[in-house]
Amino acid sequence: MEETKESLSFKGVAERLTIGITRILENMPGVVDVRFVEREPAEKRTLLSWEQKNTCILPEDLRDFYLTTDGFTLTWGVQLDNECVSLGCMMVNSVARLCPLLQPVSLFSLPNAPSLADLDWEENSTESGKRHASAAPHFDSRSRIFELDSCGGNGKVCLVYKSCTPGVVAQQSEIWFLDRSLCWHFLTATFTSYYRLMITHLGLPEWQYAFTPYGPSPQAKQWASLYQPLIFSSELSLADPAGDSYLNKLDPTKAFKGKAKVPVPKKKQPAQCSLGSTGKSQGSTGRHIGVKR
Numbered sequence: 001m002e003e004t005k006e007s008l009s010f011k012g013v014a015e016r017l018t019i020g021i022t023r024i025l026e027n028m029p030g031v032v033d034v035r036f037v038e039r040e041p042a043e044k045r046t047l048l049s050w051e052q053k054n055t056c057i058l059p060e061d062l063r064d065f066y067l068t069t070d071g072f073t074l075t076w077g078v079q080l081d082n083e084c085v086s087l088g089c090m091m092v093n094s095v096a097r098l099c100p101l102l103q104p105v106s107l108f109s110l111p112n113a114p115s116l117a118d119l120d121w122e123e124n125s126t127e128s129g130k131r132h133a134s135a136a137p138h139f140d141s142r143s144r145i146f147e148l149d150s151c152g153g154n155g156k157v158c159l160v161y162k163s164c165t166p167g168v169v170a171q172q173s174e175i176w177f178l179d180r181s182l183c184w185h186f187l188t189a190t191f192t193s194y195y196r197l198m199i200t201h202l203g204l205p206e207w208q209y210a211f212t213p214y215g216p217s218p219q220a221k222q223w224a225s226l227y228q229p230l231i232f233s234s235e236l237s238l239a240d241p242a243g244d245s246y247l248n249k250l251d252p253t254k255a256f257k258g259k260a261k262v263p264v265p266k267k268k269q270p271a272q273c274s275l276g277s278t279g280k281s282q283g284s285t286g287r288h289i290g291v292k293r
């Protein structure tokens with residue numbers, strides 16, 4: 001009885017964590033293999049140890065999240081030609097994997113080896129400035145950056161502390177997206193807002209690129225238009241009024257309509273061939289007549 005009560009209570013917590021998105025995904029056409037990874041809550045001493053090690057204070061909503069579950073993973077796929085293809089992935093790294101984006105320089109590395117700090121510049125972010133007026137994070141000691149989600153290799157969602165001073169505890173944090181070209185794009189000011197965005201976008205591939213000037217790839221747009229038509233259309237109208245020019249507009253009534261067969265005209269034989277054939281036919285008839293006689 002106690003085990004059943006614990007399982008029911010955990011299902012209730014999981015239902016509140018996912019905001020019912022698992023039931024919505026299971027009822028979508030073609031969606032299969034919806035998996036939610038159950039995790040134990042993180043201990044308070046683990047959170048305190050992380051804060052002391054990284055000289056940062058975790059935001060209150062992220063701290064409460066880790067005290068509920070040490071990380072978050074929800075994946076789902078689609079059925080294509082009797083094969084399950086993994087498509088959506090919603091992930092928040094555990095406390096142990098909430099590592100700094102800029103690892104300390106090893107003693108065995110070359111003294112002139114390039115690093116991300118060499119790519120930093122003093123200008124404000126012109127690309128993301130339209131969405132957020134604050135300056136972009138820096139790769140040097142002015143910012144402390146921690147990876148929340150690796151985004152399947154399409155970029156990184158990071159917990160960012162800006163305007164940091166060495167030896168001083170950082171308190172104010174934001175959620176930013178670092179794309180594959182190492183450009184920063186502002187997502188949300190709080191972890192709660194980012195978590196809602198992640199759930200709302202169903203963890204579709206490259207959904208973070210909807211907050212960039214260039215947007216996701218054409219393939220990702222097709223998946224978004226299929227499983228997220230309302231939000232996808234509104235994001236297109238906000239980003240670019242003619243943003244659907246890259247989409248393949250498929251009309252099922254025309255695509256699967258049978259085509260009428262056009263009769264192939266027969267080739268006419270040359271006149272010489274026809275005369276030769278008539279001569280042969282006449283000769284053969286004469287021979288037949290002679291045999292009869």
